[in-house]
Amino acid sequence: MWTTGKVIERIDWNDKLFSLRIKADIEPFIAGQFIKLSQMRDDKRVARAYSLVNPPSTDYVEVLAVAVEDGQLSPDLKALKPGDNIEVSSKAAGFMTLEEVPHGALQGKHLWFLATGTAVGPFISMLATDEPWQRFEKVVLVYGVRLAEDLAYLETIKQFVKKYPQQFVFIPIVTREDYPDGLSCRIPDGISSGLIEQKAGLEINAEHSQMMICGNPGMITDAQTALIDKGLAKNLRRAPGQITVEKYW
Numbered sequence: 001m002w003t004t005g006k007v008i009e010r011i012d013w014n015d016k017l018f019s020l021r022i023k024a025d026i027e028p029f030i031a032g033q034f035i036k037l038s039q040m041r042d043d044k045r046v047a048r049a050y051s052l053v054n055p056p057s058t059d060y061v062e063v064l065a066v067a068v069e070d071g072q073l074s075p076d077l078k079a080l081k082p083g084d085n086i087e088v089s090s091k092a093a094g095f096m097t098l099e100e101v102p103h104g105a106l107q108g109k110h111l112w113f114l115a116t117g118t119a120v121g122p123f124i125s126m127l128a129t130d131e132p133w134q135r136f137e138k139v140v141l142v143y144g145v146r147l148a149e150d151l152a153y154l155e156t157i158k159q160f161v162k163k164y165p166q167q168f169v170f171i172p173i174v175t176r177e178d179y180p181d182g183l184s185c186r187i188p189d190g191i192s193s194g195l196i197e198q199k200a201g202l203e204i205n206a207e208h209s210q211m212m213i214c215g216n217p218g219m220i221t222d223a224q225t226a227l228i229d230k231g232l233a234k235n236l237r238r239a240p241g242q243i244t245v246e247k248y249w
Contacts, residue, residue: 002038005088007080008060014149017118018078019053021062022088029092030099031055031125036089037063039076045087048073051121051214052092053153055128061088064121064152096122096246098131101210106240109208111136114187114223116144116215122246123214124153127160133167136210140200144173144187144219169200187215188222192229206231206242213245220245 005024012018026035029052038047050063067078080086101107111132113123120143126132132139141160145151151172160168172182173190183190183199190196197204204211204227211227213220224234224243233241 001090002087003090005061005086007082007084007086009082010080013152016067016078017064017150017152018067019062019064019152020077020080020086021054021060022086023060024088025090026061026088027091029056030097031129031131032097032122033092033094034122035061035063035092037073037077038087038089039073040087041072046072047087047089051094051096051119051125053121053124055125057129064118066118094122094246096212096214096244098126098135100235100237100244101212102235102240103135107135108210108242109137110202110210111139112204112209112211113139113141114144114211114213114215114219115142116187116219117150118152119214119216119246120152123212124156127157127168133164137167138169138202139164139167140169140171140202142171142173142187142190142196144175144215146174146176148174148177148179150174169202171196171199186222187219188226191223191226204230204232206233209242210235211243213243215247217247220247 003025005022008023009021034049034051036047036049038045054062067074174182235241235244
């Protein structure tokens with residue numbers, strides 16, 4: 001089912017990367033879930049899924065997107081401005097949520113978010129809720145991009161650093177240029193080499209670590225392999241583990 005939303009704000013992070021804040025009447029959702037945005041074209045609905053960046057407590061929905069030149073929907077989204085309408089799915093979906101992460105003795109002490117590009121969105125949503133801070137002693141966000149200008153929501157992330165200085169660790173990874181206090185490796189390579197653990201000051205292991213991975217399929221596949229080599233296992237409802245993933249396309 002679809003509802004008509006109205007764009008109330010847009011943020012252009014660079015010439016292709018942007019966020020839309022939309023006033024829309026959707027059902028309650030869980031941080032980490034996604035909605036679909038759509039438009040009618042030649043009597044045919046064109047729809048794409050976008051993770052919600054905003055926490056459930058807000059009265060709007062917010063998405064982070066990249067305009068792809070030959071994309072069927074993203075160029076139209078890039079052209080939207082405040083006051084324009086866009087169709088929004090009235091119910092969010094998806095299982096990339098903290099509800100899916102084991103509780104109790106299997107939970108561990110440390111929550112790791114590993115993201116590339118726009119896949120940081122669901123983690124921003126989760127970080128803006130109380131749950132990660134109440135459940136885990138340490139929360140680590142590893143955020144990989146090609147260029148520094150691709151790091152969206154930096155000011156929001158800095159607010160989490162300020163609010164939880166002893167609990168939150170932020171590791172930016174920029175692969176194609178130098179970035180202050182960041183790394184320059186691919187996330188899977190940083191796991192295998194130990195660079196990410198060294199930067200975080202924490203060991204990744206099956207006893208203490210819960211890993212949530214969201215991003216491009218290649219990163220996810222390689223990161224899972226690196227984590228399995230460290231003794232971690234994929235998290236399944238029938239067999240709880242330490243690795244929870246969502247491919248971003």
